[in-house]
Amino acid sequence: MITTDILIIGAGPTGLFTVFEAGLLQLKCHLIDALGQPGGQCSELYPKKPIYDIPGYPEVLAGDLVDNLMKQIEPFQPGFTLGERAETIERTEDDFFIVTTNKGTKHKAKVVAIAGGLGSFEPRKPEIPGIEKFEDKGVAYLVKEPEQYRDKRVVIAGGGDSALDWSIFLAEIASEVHLVHRRNEFRGALDSVEKVIELKKKGKIKVYTPAEVNAIKGGDRLEAISLENVQTGLSTEIDCDAFIPLFGLSPKLGPLSDWGLEIEKNAIKVDNTLDYQTNIPGVYAIGDVNTYPGKLKLILCGFHEATLMCQSAYQRIHPDKKYVMKYTTVGGVSGFDGSKKEAPKAVVKTLD
Amino acid sequence: MSDVTLHITDRRGELHTVEAPTDMNMNLMEVIRSYEIEAEGTVGICGGMAMCASCQCYVESEHALDEASDEEEAMLSEAFHVKENSRLGCQIPITEVLDGLKVTVAPES
Numbered sequence: 001m002i003t004t005d006i007l008i009i010g011a012g013p014t015g016l017f018t019v020f021e022a023g024l025l026q027l028k029c030h031l032i033d034a035l036g037q038p039g040g041q042c043s044e045l046y047p048k049k050p051i052y053d054i055p056g057y058p059e060v061l062a063g064d065l066v067d068n069l070m071k072q073i074e075p076f077q078p079g080f081t082l083g084e085r086a087e088t089i090e091r092t093e094d095d096f097f098i099v100t101t102n103k104g105t106k107h108k109a110k111v112v113a114i115a116g117g118l119g120s121f122e123p124r125k126p127e128i129p130g131i132e133k134f135e136d137k138g139v140a141y142l143v144k145e146p147e148q149y150r151d152k153r154v155v156i157a158g159g160g161d162s163a164l165d166w167s168i169f170l171a172e173i174a175s176e177v178h179l180v181h182r183r184n185e186f187r188g189a190l191d192s193v194e195k196v197i198e199l200k201k202k203g204k205i206k207v208y209t210p211a212e213v214n215a216i217k218g219g220d221r222l223e224a225i226s227l228e229n230v231q232t233g234l235s236t237e238i239d240c241d242a243f244i245p246l247f248g249l250s251p252k253l254g255p256l257s258d259w260g261l262e263i264e265k266n267a268i269k270v271d272n273t274l275d276y277q278t279n280i281p282g283v284y285a286i287g288d289v290n291t292y293p294g295k296l297k298l299i300l301c302g303f304h305e306a307t308l309m310c311q312s313a314y315q316r317i318h319p320d321k322k323y324v325m326k327y328t329t330v331g332g333v334s335g336f337d338g339s340k341k342e343a344p345k346a347v348v349k350t351l352d
Numbered sequence: 353m354s355d356v357t358l359h360i361t362d363r364r365g366e367l368h369t370v371e372a373p374t375d376m377n378m379n380l381m382e383v384i385r386s387y388e389i390e391a392e393g394t395v396g397i398c399g400g401m402a403m404c405a406s407c408q409c410y411v412e413s414e415h416a417l418d419e420a421s422d423e424e425e426a427m428l429s430e431a432f433h434v435k436e437n438s439r440l441g442c443q444i445p446i447t448e449v450l451d452g453l454k455v456t457v458a459p460e461s
Contacts, residue, residue, distance in 0.1 A: 045403050118397055124461060127432060159429050182434075187426035247430050250404060250461070251397060266393030297399075 002079060004030035006313055007099055007109035009086045009256075012040025014287030014302030015115035016069040016078075021310040023076030024328070027317060028336065030079035030107060032086045032099070034120035039066035041117060044249065055300060065299075075335020081105050085120045087255045089283075097282065102255075111282055111313040114261075114268060115302070116289040118251035126157065126245045128216055138222025139243050149174045155225050155238055157213050158246035159183060164192040166246065171204040178238055180208045180227050208236070216243065259283075267291035275312030276305045282316060284309045356451040360409075362389050363457050372446045381407035381441035384457065394460055400442035405431030407441035408458035415453050417444060432461040 006022050008015045011033035019029040037043050039062075047063030054060055060068075084101035089112065091097055099107045123141035125131065131139060143149075143166050154174045156167050159181040165188075167179045179196070186193050199205040208227055215226040217237075226237045253266060261278050262269040268285035270276045272292035276284050286309050287302030295301075314323055332342025355371040360383075362368060372383045381396045384407065389395075398404040402423045408431055411417065417439065420428070424443045428434050438458065444450070 041398075045398060046401055049401065118393065124432070127461075160426075181429070183429040185426075185429070187429065247432070248404075250406075253393075266391060 001098075001106045001108055002030055002081070003108045004028050004079060005109060005317055006030075006111045006113055006310070007032070007097065007107050008113045008115055009033075009099070010040060010115035010117055010287070010289070011035075011038040011080065011082070012115060012117045012287065012302075013042055013065060013069060013299045014117075014306055015040070015113070016066070016073055017303050018113055018115060018286065018306040018310065019073040019076050019078045020069075021307045022313065023073065023336070024326075024331075024333065025310055025314045025323065027310065027314060028078075029076065030081070030109070032081045032084060032101060032107065034083070034085040034122075036083045038070060038080065038082070039063070041251075042066050044121060051299070053298065053300060075333060075337055075339045075341075077336045081107065085254065089259050091282075095282070110317050111284070113306075113309060113313070114256065114278075114283065114285040114289055115287045115306070116253070116256060116285075118288060119253040119256070120251065121249035122252050122254070123245075124247040124250050126213070126247060128213060128245075130216055134216055134218060134222045134243070137220065138218065138241060139216070139245075141245060143170075143244060146170065146173065149242055151175045152241040153239060154178070154242045154244065155180060155213070155240045156244045156246060157181070158248075159186045159188075160246065160248060161188045161192060162248075163246040164188040164196055166244065167205050168192065168195050168199065171199050174242075176240075177205045178208065178240070179205055180211050180213055182210055182212050182230060184209045211236075213243070213245070253289075256289075261285070264291055267295075274308075276309045277312065284313070354448070356446065356448060356453070358383065358450065359413075359452070359454045360384060360387075360389055361454075361456040363459055372450075374446055374448050376446075378446045379442050380409065380444040380446065380455065383446060384441060390457060395457070396442060398442075402427050402440055402443055405440065405458075405461070408433070408438055409441045409444075409455040410435055410458060411437045411439055411453070411455050413452065413454040415450060417450075431458075433458050 005027040006029045008031045011031040022029050042062035050059045084103045087102045088100045097112045150173045152174050153176040155178045157180045171177045200207050210230045211227045213225050213227045217224045224239045228235050268290050270285050270290045276286050278285050286305040288297040334340050360368045370387050395407050397406040424440050
């Protein structure tokens, strides 16, 4: 069981900044995110895109913003449960919350802050009849353990970076790699595209374009897929042990919608007059995941919401303590790692 | 500048005829959102960067639209339910040439 003061669901910019504001109040944080790395959309969707409306930054790349936030919160030693999706929430008798992930990891905290953005990123599944039947029986939407494809016949579908990169990687360990894409062009980093061309020439990857997988065959397990050339209409059947469709990720509110939270327009309703608390006392929602009159889904609004939320969380965790907000220019920043940052003292001296 | 009239069929098949301004730097995805033609959070998920295909539309009239950019083409090549006349709404700026445009919002995926 992981215990912390504030359990943050979602490690995007809002979730990360919450660690800083909580840290100033000497509260510890732990973050859960379905993605394998922190940063949320900023890292997953548009790391190389510039953002122009972060106060104090005329221009900052989304990926750099995440790096800076990670550096800013480092002294507060946040914990991370990455690659797992928060699945269920329960309240204990002594008024703590226990949040369990899809992999069974349990987290206990007095306060839960949902900073889930648009939801957790789930793989987009192609509509091929009967594909669900073969999930985990040859069909996978993510490559979790590449070793399981050793000496196997693998079909990959998709035309983006992940389809290219996994084709290259698996070409070394699988016995056969077939890459199917709807267009003749592939979209990916130049060196990945060149590598695939090279492997294709060597016969290590067989490429089928413009084609789509339209049927899956097998008994208990996947045995073959059938694809159709979208130009000629000709069908080809490929005997295979694994089929990996890689069509990107799309965000889904998912299990959060079963937590008893008040939901409006695919977002969680909060009290914006005070502290961004949801209808469940002790559960807050901040950043893109919440809604209230006049809501704007901007990173800078998420930062503000996180800051006010932490004040309320402090009161909930320490009901008997009085807290007076201190400027970082006055109080400095004292990390849980023993580090201390503060403004240098001015020199006071007579001028003669 | 004047408004243009757009005929947008939603995912349930209902037709919405709406007025859209040409002087507010809007795109088709934003028009769909501002009139709440589809449920919030199901269109324009990436905010208009051509990085998801949640605003995919089928263009059903003969309007001369600007060609799709490489980024839009790349996104459409990975999207589902793509047809010959598929476009991303976020990549279609609202200008006077769009007056009378007919589109249908593609299914959610």
